Amino acid sequence: MTQDTPTKTKLAAAGLAADPRIAEAKRLIQEAIAEHSADLAAVAEPVPALVADYQAMFDEYSKLRGGKVYFPYLGSGIGNGPFVELADGSVKLDLISGIGVHGYGHSHPKLIDAGIDAALCDTVMQGNLQANPSIVDTSRLLVDLAKESGSGINHCFLTTSGAMANENALKLAFQRNSPANRIVAFTHCFAGRTLALAQVTDKAAYRQGLPDTIAVDYIPFFDESAPERSTEIAVNHFKYYLNRHPGKYAAIWLELIQGEGGYYPGQTEFFRQLMTAAREHGVAVIADEVQTFGRTSRPYAFQHFGVDDLVDIVTVGKITQVCATLFTDQYAPQPGLISQTFTGSNMTILAANAILQGLVDAGNFGDDGKNMAFHRHFATKLTELSNKHPGSISGPFGIGGMIAFTAFDGSSKRTNELIDRLYAAGLMSFMAGGSPSRIRFLLPLGCIEMQHIDTAAEIIDRVVGEMAAEQ
Numbered sequence: 408m409t410q411d412t413p414t415k416t417k418l419a420a421a422g423l424a425a426d427p428r429i430a431e432a433k434r435l436i437q438e439a440i441a442e443h444s445a446d447l448a449a450v451a452e453p454v455p456a457l458v459a460d461y462q463a464m465f466d467e468y469s470k471l472r473g474g475k476v477y478f479p480y481l482g483s484g485i486g487n488g489p490f491v492e493l494a495d496g497s498v499k500l501d502l503i504s505g506i507g508v509h510g511y512g513h514s515h516p517k518l519i520d521a522g523i524d525a526a527l528c529d530t531v532m533q534g535n536l537q538a539n540p541s542i543v544d545t546s547r548l549l550v551d552l553a554k555e556s557g558s559g560i561n562h563c564f565l566t567t568s569g570a571m572a573n574e575n576a577l578k579l580a581f582q583r584n585s586p587a588n589r590i591v592a593f594t595h596c597f598a599g600r601t602l603a604l605a606q607v608t609d610k611a612a613y614r615q616g617l618p619d620t621i622a623v624d625y626i627p628f629f630d631e632s633a634p635e636r637s638t639e640i641a642v643n644h645f646k647y648y649l650n651r652h653p654g655k656y657a658a659i660w661l662e663l664i665q666g667e668g669g670y671y672p673g674q675t676e677f678f679r680q681l682m683t684a685a686r687e688h689g690v691a692v693i694a695d696e697v698q699t700f701g702r703t704s705r706p707y708a709f710q711h712f713g714v715d716d717l718v719d720i721v722t723v724g725k726i727t728q729v730c731a732t733l734f735t736d737q738y739a740p741q742p743g744l745i746s747q748t749f750t751g752s753n754m755t756i757l758a759a760n761a762i763l764q765g766l767v768d769a770g771n772f773g774d775d776g777k778n779m780a781f782h783r784h785f786a787t788k789l790t791e792l793s794n795k796h797p798g799s800i801s802g803p804f805g806i807g808g809m810i811a812f813t814a815f816d817g818s819s820k821r822t823n824e825l826i827d828r829l830y831a832a833g834l835m836s837f838m839a840g841g842s843p844s845r846i847r848f849l850l851p852l853g854c855i856e857m858q859h860i861d862t863a864a865e866i867i868d869r870v871v872g873e874m875a876a877e878q
């Protein structure tokens with residue numbers, strides 16, 4: 408460096424971020440979005456002139472992807488909180504939020520800002536070889552939240568899907584506990600759709616025609632109508648397996664609130680006994696929080712149930728945008744075990760940071776936090792509806808931002824019919840569980856307000872009333 412070379416005092420990137428033109432561009436974009444989305448604040452019918460083209464586009468999509476899609480849904484690309492505009496001009500109240508992904512609903516200013524910041528980044532994707540500081544922020548946020556009430560989680564490996572986070576969790580457990588080659592999971596659990604996870608997931612249809620991969624043994628889940636007895640049964644099953652195949656179990660796989668299985672929450676004592684037995688046998692305790700993360704009274708459901716001291720590996724996804732496997736020092740991998748090209752796009756990583764911090768700052772957590780308050784309000788509404796329509800609605804089920812009810816006889820036929828009719832009436836929900844099937848909601852916890860729940864209840868009331876009258 409010669410004497411004439413000016414000393415660099417700040418990053419070019421910092422200069423760009425602080426450039427007043429960027430702030431002005433953001434302001435203009437936000438202003439335009441607010442203006443164009445202002446009318447999307449109520450459910451609306453499709454625009455007749457758009458319906459034929461929409462149907463043709465949707466048929467093409469189904470054909471291209473090689474199978475039927477659950478909802479005839481193609482978003483237009485704009486929305487307003489929990490309301491979303493579809494490409495046929497209709498507006499839906501979206502309370503399933505991409506199966507728990509759109510935690511801030513549609514066109515949220517925080518995520519628009521994250522998107523603009525992402526567009527200013529030098530690349531589209533961040534990866535294993537080349538990362539930006541935002542990835543450090545996400546990892547730190549997730550670890551700090553995980554350690555809040557005493558877990559031993561110190562590490563976080565980010566990835567692109569819940570399934571990949573779960574694959575990595577399995578690998579950490581198998582490597583640490585090698586040569587153990589089996590795991591234990593709950594009946595009716597859902598873990599993802601890779602070859603290994605299709606084996607863990609307790610649903611035969613999801614592994615139809617697939618080869619066996621890992622050995623999984625199943626124990627029954629908690630039954631809230633018989634707390635002590637179901638705990639005893641599950642623990643006895645687990646101990647039976649541990650004795651039958653000594654040294655062969657690498658992990659116990661725990662979905663703390665069964666999501667796809669039908670919104671069945673477990674309970675502290677139930678988990679504590681199973682986890683303690685696992686610890687005594689050197690079996691990794693894995694909590695699959697891909698669906699539960701961010702939805703209970705605490706960021707992690709293991710904190711909601713107060714079992715922080717007993718988790719070894721935790722996975723998160725969906726509302727976090729970028730997914731992750733978190734683990735204690737003991738389960739840190741050997742070099743080469745876990746890696747990938749993509750960690751996530753700049754958009755997903757910056758959105759993850761905005762969402763994680765946003766939910767904490769907005770008071771979503773805590774026994775009286777927003778997550779639990781939304782649940783209480785929705786639960787009250789569903790209870791009122793179940794009194795008004797006896798035999799047509801039972802429940803509510805679930806915890807926090809996971810809420811469900813059973814409709815009519817709980818058959819998948821009637822449940823699907825109601826989901827379709829709610830959709831046509833403007834309310835998006837989805838199916839969970841098998842027998843009985845349930846109608847579930849994954850609330851967009853960053854943007855929903857009580858009045859949106861009231862609107863959902865009005866739609867359910869009307870549609871269930873119509874269907875009951877037709878019987």
Ligand SMILES: Cc1ncc(COP(=O)(O)O)c(C=O)c1O
Binds near residue numbers: 506568569599699
């Ligand atoms: C509990 C649980 N684990 C794993 C997954 C798989 O996540 P992804 O679909 O992002 O691969 C899901 C998805 O629904 C889930 O609910």
